[in-house]
Amino acid sequence: MIARALGVTGLAVSALLPVEIAYAADQLTIVSWGGAFQTNQHKAYFEPFSAATGIKVTEAEWSGETAKIRAMVETKTVSWDVVDGGYGIGAMCAAGIIETIDWKKLGLDPAKFKGRHECGVPTSAAANVIAYDKDRLADGPKTIADLFDLKKFPGKRGLNRSPQVNLEWALIADGVAINDVYKVLGTPEGVDRAFKKLDTIKKDIVWWTTGAQPPQLLADGQVVMSSAWNGRIYDAVKNSGKHFEIVWDTSLLSWDYWMIPKGTPRLDDAYKFIAFASEPQAQANMARLVPYAPGNQDATALVDPETLSNLPSAPDHMKNSLDIDLAFWGDNFDQLDQRFTAWVSK
Amino acid sequence: MATTAVQIPGSSDGVPLRIKLQRVERRRKLRAFALVLPLLLFVFITFVMPIGRMMFDAIHDDTLLVLMPRTTVALSVWDGKDLPDERVYAALAGDLKQAWAQKTAGKIGERMNYELAGTASQVKSSARNASTLSAGPYKAAMIEISPIWGQHEVWSLLKRGRSSYTAFYLLRSVDFQYGSDSQIVASPPENAIFRDIFLRTLGISIGVTAATLLLGFPLAYVLAILPPRTSNLLMMGILMSFFTSVLVRTTAWVVLLQDHGVINETLMTLHILSQPAELIFNRFGTVLAMTHIQLPFTLLPIYSVMKSISPNHVRAARSLGAGPFYAFWKVYFPQTLPGIAAGCLLTFILCLGYYITPALVGGPGDMMVSNFVATYTNEQLNWGMASALGAILLTATLLLYFVFNKLVGVDRIKMG
Numbered sequence: 001m002i003a004r005a006l007g008v009t010g011l012a013v014s015a016l017l018p019v020e021i022a023y024a025a026d027q028l029t030i031v032s033w034g035g036a037f038q039t040n041q042h043k044a045y046f047e048p049f050s051a052a053t054g055i056k057v058t059e060a061e062w063s064g065e066t067a068k069i070r071a072m073v074e075t076k077t078v079s080w081d082v083v084d085g086g087y088g089i090g091a092m093c094a095a096g097i098i099e100t101i102d103w104k105k106l107g108l109d110p111a112k113f114k115g116r117h118e119c120g121v122p123t124s125a126a127a128n129v130i131a132y133d134k135d136r137l138a139d140g141p142k143t144i145a146d147l148f149d150l151k152k153f154p155g156k157r158g159l160n161r162s163p164q165v166n167l168e169w170a171l172i173a174d175g176v177a178i179n180d181v182y183k184v185l186g187t188p189e190g191v192d193r194a195f196k197k198l199d200t201i202k203k204d205i206v207w208w209t210t211g212a213q214p215p216q217l218l219a220d221g222q223v224v225m226s227s228a229w230n231g232r233i234y235d236a237v238k239n240s241g242k243h244f245e246i247v248w249d250t251s252l253l254s255w256d257y258w259m260i261p262k263g264t265p266r267l268d269d270a271y272k273f274i275a276f277a278s279e280p281q282a283q284a285n286m287a288r289l290v291p292y293a294p295g296n297q298d299a300t301a302l303v304d305p306e307t308l309s310n311l312p313s314a315p316d317h318m319k320n321s322l323d324i325d326l327a328f329w330g331d332n333f334d335q336l337d338q339r340f341t342a343w344v345s346k
Numbered sequence: 347m348a349t350t351a352v353q354i355p356g357s358s359d360g361v362p363l364r365i366k367l368q369r370v371e372r373r374r375k376l377r378a379f380a381l382v383l384p385l386l387l388f389v390f391i392t393f394v395m396p397i398g399r400m401m402f403d404a405i406h407d408d409t410l411l412v413l414m415p416r417t418t419v420a421l422s423v424w425d426g427k428d429l430p431d432e433r434v435y436a437a438l439a440g441d442l443k444q445a446w447a448q449k450t451a452g453k454i455g456e457r458m459n460y461e462l463a464g465t466a467s468q469v470k471s472s473a474r475n476a477s478t479l480s481a482g483p484y485k486a487a488m489i490e491i492s493p494i495w496g497q498h499e500v501w502s503l504l505k506r507g508r509s510s511y512t513a514f515y516l517l518r519s520v521d522f523q524y525g526s527d528s529q530i531v532a533s534p535p536e537n538a539i540f541r542d543i544f545l546r547t548l549g550i551s552i553g554v555t556a557a558t559l560l561l562g563f564p565l566a567y568v569l570a571i572l573p574p575r576t577s578n579l580l581m582m583g584i585l586m587s588f589f590t591s592v593l594v595r596t597t598a599w600v601v602l603l604q605d606h607g608v609i610n611e612t613l614m615t616l617h618i619l620s621q622p623a624e625l626i627f628n629r630f631g632t633v634l635a636m637t638h639i640q641l642p643f644t645l646l647p648i649y650s651v652m653k654s655i656s657p658n659h660v661r662a663a664r665s666l667g668a669g670p671f672y673a674f675w676k677v678y679f680p681q682t683l684p685g686i687a688a689g690c691l692l693t694f695i696l697c698l699g700y701y702i703t704p705a706l707v708g709g710p711g712d713m714m715v716s717n718f719v720a721t722y723t724n725e726q727l728n729w730g731m732a733s734a735l736g737a738i739l740l741t742a743t744l745l746l747y748f749v750f751n752k753l754v755g756v757d758r759i760k761m762g
Binding site: 070091093195206207332336338 | 450452453455456459460463464465466467470536537538539542604605606627665709710711713723724725726727728
C-alpha cells in the first residue's frame with residue numbers, strides 16, 4: 001500500500017518534470033498494447049502514416065492502466081496523443097479525461113463504425129469465444145450451452161476472471177435470446193439468474209487473467225475448453241501447430257478504440273492519425289496481419305476470403321454474435337464486479 | 347549530551363565558559379541537523395505527505411459540492427421526506443446545464459454511480475437534455491428526462507454531497523453503505539466482501555509469519571553454532587535469494603507446483619499419486635511461496651541475536667545440573683526473544699502489504715487487500731475506495747504494532 005502511494009507520487013512527480021522538451025513539434029506519441037499486436041500496427045498504420053504526412057510517430061506501451069492517463073491529464077502534462085484502449089473507455093469517458101470524438105473533424109461517417117463510442121473510434125474487435133483442443137476432444141462443444149454441460153463435457157473449463165462475458169454467456173446458456181441479454185442483466189432477477197447458472201459449473205472453473213493463459217491451459221490439458229480471445233487461438237494454431245478449434249456461436253465482441261487524452265497539445269495531428277488509420281484500406285491491411293474485426297465496416301470488402309474466414313466479422317461468425325455493451329458496463333461494472341469477486345472468492 | 351555547568355571565573359575574553367560551551371554545542375547540533383535535513387525532507391515528501399494525502403482522500407470528496415453548487419445549496423432546506431420542490435429541480439437543471447457546458451457531467455455521474463449503480467449514463471443524458479430546457483416548470487420535465495430524478499435515494503445522495511467529507515468509502519470498506527434515507531445499513535450479503543478480505547489478509551500474514559518462524563529458528567540456531575567457515579557458506583545460500591527478484595522466485599513456484607509441474611510429475615512417475623495434487627492457485631501455494639520469500643527477513647534478526655548470546659550461559663546451566671532441554675528453554679531461548687519479536691514483526695508487516703505473490707500463485711480466494719487497492723487505483727479510477735482500504739490497513743497495522751509493543755516492548759528489540 002505504501003509502495004502504491006509512493007508509486008502514485010512518483011508518477012505525479014515524473015509528470016511534473018518537463019519531459020515535453022524531449023518531443024519535437026512534429027511528433028505524435030501513440031500508445032498501444034505492445035507485443036506482436038503493436039508490431040503489426042506499426043506496419044499497418046504508423047509507418048504508412050509517417051510516410052504520407054511526414055509526422056513522426058513515437059511509440060509507447062501500456063496495459064490499460066487508466067490511472068496513467070488520469071495522472072497525465074490532471075497534472076496537465078499530457079505526453080500521450082493517441083491511445084489504443086479497450087474496456088476502460090467507459091470509465092475514462094465518464095471521468096472526462098479523454099476527448100469526445102468530433103466525427104466531422106475526422107471526416108468519417110460514424111454509421112460505418114459498428115461499436116462506436118462517444119469518446120473513441122473503433123479500431124478493431126477481438127471476439128470472446130470458446131476454444132478447445134481437437135486432439136483431446138474430437139467431438140467438441142458447438143454452442144455456449146455446452147460450456148455449462150458437465151455431463152456431455154466433463155472436466156475443467158477456463159474462464160476469464162471478470163464479470164464481463166461470463167454473465168452474458170450464463171444468461172444465453174440459460175435460454176435468454178442473445179439480443180435481450182443486457183435487458184435481462186439490467187434487472188436484479190437477471191443478475192441472480194446469471195450467477196445461479198454460473199453456480200452450476202463453479203467447481204470446475206479454472207480462472208485466467210491474461211490473454212496468454214487460455215492457449216497454455218488448453219495445450220497443457222488443464223482444461224477441456226476455455227474462453228479465449230480469437231487472435232490468441234489463431235496464433236497458437238498458426239505458429240505453434242496446435243489443433244485448436246474455435247466455437248464462433250455466441251461470440252462476444254470487445255472493441256478497441258483510438259482515444260485522445262484530454263489536453264494533448266497535438267490534437268490536430270491526433271485527429272489526422274485516427275482518420276488515416278480508420279480508412280478502409282489501412283484497416284484491411286491490419287486485418288490481414290491480426291485476425292480481429294476491422295472498425296470500419298467498409299474494410300471487410302477489401303480483405304481476401306481466406307483472411308475473412310478468420311475474422312470475427314466474417315458473415316458466418318456474425319450470425320449469432322453480440323457487441324459487449326460498454327454503456328451497460330460503464331454503469332454497472334463496479335457493482336457487478338464487486339458481486340462477482342465476492343462470488344468467486346467464496 | 348548534557349553540558350556541565352561549571353563557572354570558571356576570569357576567562358580571558360570575559361565570556362563565561364558555560365556560554366561558550368553552549369554555543370559550541372548548538373553549532374554542533376545545527377551541523378548534525380543540516381546533515382540529516384535532506385533525509386528528513388525526503389521522508390516527508392515521499393512518505394509522510396502521500397500517506398497523509400491518502401488518509402485524507404479516504405474521507406474527503408467534494409465532487410458534488412463543487413460541481414453541483416446550486417443543487418446542494420437548495421437542498422439544505424429539504425426535509426428529506428418527499429421529493430424536493432420545484433426550486434430544487436430548477437437548481438438541478440441549472441447545475442446540469444452548466445455541467446454539460448463545462449463537460450463535467452461525466453464526473454458527477456461517476457461519483458453518483460459509486461453509490462447507485464446505473465446513474466452514470468442517466469446523469470450524462472440528463473445533462474444533455476437539460477441543456478435544451480429553457481424555462482420551467484422543471485420538476486416534471488426533469489423526471490421525464492430521467493426517472494432517477496424521481497427517486498428518493500438519488501436526492502438523499504445529493505443531500506449528503508453538501509458536505510465535502512463522506513464516510514461512504516470507509517463504510518464500504520467494512521461492508522456497510524448508506525440506505526435510501528442516508529441511514530447506515532449493512533451491504534447486501536452477495537456484495538459484502540471487504541471484511542472477509544481483511545480477515546484473510548490478517549490470517550495469511552499470521553500463517554506465513556508462523557511458518558517462517560518454525561523454519562527459521564532452527565536454521566538460525568544451526569548457523570549461530572557452526573564454525574564460521576561453514577556458517578558463512580550457508581549464510582551465502584540464504585543471502586543468495588536477495589539476488590533474485592521476487593517476481594522470478596514466485597514464477598519459479600508456478601513451474602514447480604503446477605498440475606504438470608516438476609513436483610506433480612515426479613510424484614506421479616514414482617506412482618505416489620495417481621492424479622496431480624492441487625498445489626497451486628490456492629491458499630497452500632500462496633502461503634508456501636510467501637514463506638519462501640519472507641524466510642530471510644525472519645531468520646536474520648534471530649540469527650544476529652543468537653550470535654551475541656555467549657555459549658558460556660548454557661554451559662554454566664549444564665554444569666549446574668540442568669538437562670539439555672531445560673538449559674535451552676530457561677537460559678538460551680529467553681535471550682533470543684528480542685530477535686524473534688523483531689523478525690516476526692518485520693515479516694508480519696511486510697506480509698500485510700503483499701501483492702504480486704498472491705496474484706500469481708494464489709486463487710481467487712487468496713486475493714489480499716493490496717490487490718484491491720491496486721485494482722481501484724489503476725483500473726477503476728476509484729481513488730476514494732483505494733484510499734479508504736489503504737487507510738484501514740495502515741490503521742490496523744499501527745494498532746497491531748501498538749499492541750505488540752505493549753506485549754513485547756519493541757524498545758527491547760536489539761538487532762544484535
